[in-house]
Amino acid sequence: MCFYLRVSRALVLNLARRLWTDVADWAVLVKRRCLYRLRRCISRYDDVGPDNTPLEETFCDQSNIDDGLNDKKWYLDVDRRTAEEMVSTGGDGCFIVRKSAKHPLTLTLFYRNRPYNIPIRKREDKKIALGTKKQNERVFETVTDLINHYGKEELILFSGGEKTGITALISSPSDAQIEKMCKQTLHHVMVHVPN
Numbered sequence: 215m216c217f218y219l220r221v222s223r224a225l226v227l228n229l230a231r232r233l234w235t236d237v238a239d240w241a242v243l244v245k246r247r248c249l250y251r252l253r254r255c256i257s258r259y260d261d262v263g264p265d266n267t268p269l270e271e272t273f274c275d276q277s278n279i280d281d282g283l284n285d286k287k288w289y290l291d292v293d294r295r296t297a298e299e300m301v302s303t304g305g306d307g308c309f310i311v312r313k314s315a316k317h318p319l320t321l322t323l324f325y326r327n328r329p330y331n332i333p334i335r336k337r338e339d340k341k342i343a344l345g346t347k348k349q350n351e352r353v354f355e356t357v358t359d360l361i362n363h364y365g366k367e368e369l370i371l372f373s374g375g376e377k378t379g380i381t382a383l384i385s386s387p388s389d390a391q392i393e394k395m396c397k398q399t400l401h402h403v404m405v406h407v408p409n
Contacts, residue, residue, distance in 0.1 A: 291313055306384070307323070308385050308386065310387065321383075325378075361383060
């Protein structure tokens, strides 16, 4: 009889754990699907997320967007792969601003075990904004102002149209990390140079 009580107790505890996990999964789903959309409707600003409102795309001169950035520790002239490796060594909130093949500049940011590459662009009114064009977006006078703002305020991150997290720009890679990446890149180039 005692054996059956122990087995039934274990079964009841396991069932309770599974039900709790299902309830927690359901709560996360409700939060992602409903609460975020409600908060987005109430909020005037949507940082870098998608906006389904069709906006007319117009060309804006993107030159001089990187003026005054060469002396900034967080501004590096590296490719996407190298940037992602650099920020991944710095942990959550580690970031750099880099030139990009598709956009004038890109903010590469590491959060929860993955890098994010967020375009930085100049609008028609010469203001700086993150992500794709959207209504009521936050704008800044310079890229430095943008970085300073998100160093104090949190940035909402999206992937595939879904909100994936919120983080501030905490740190840029250390000088030792930058030097190590430069040596690795130089070694890779020297090894693969044909004779």
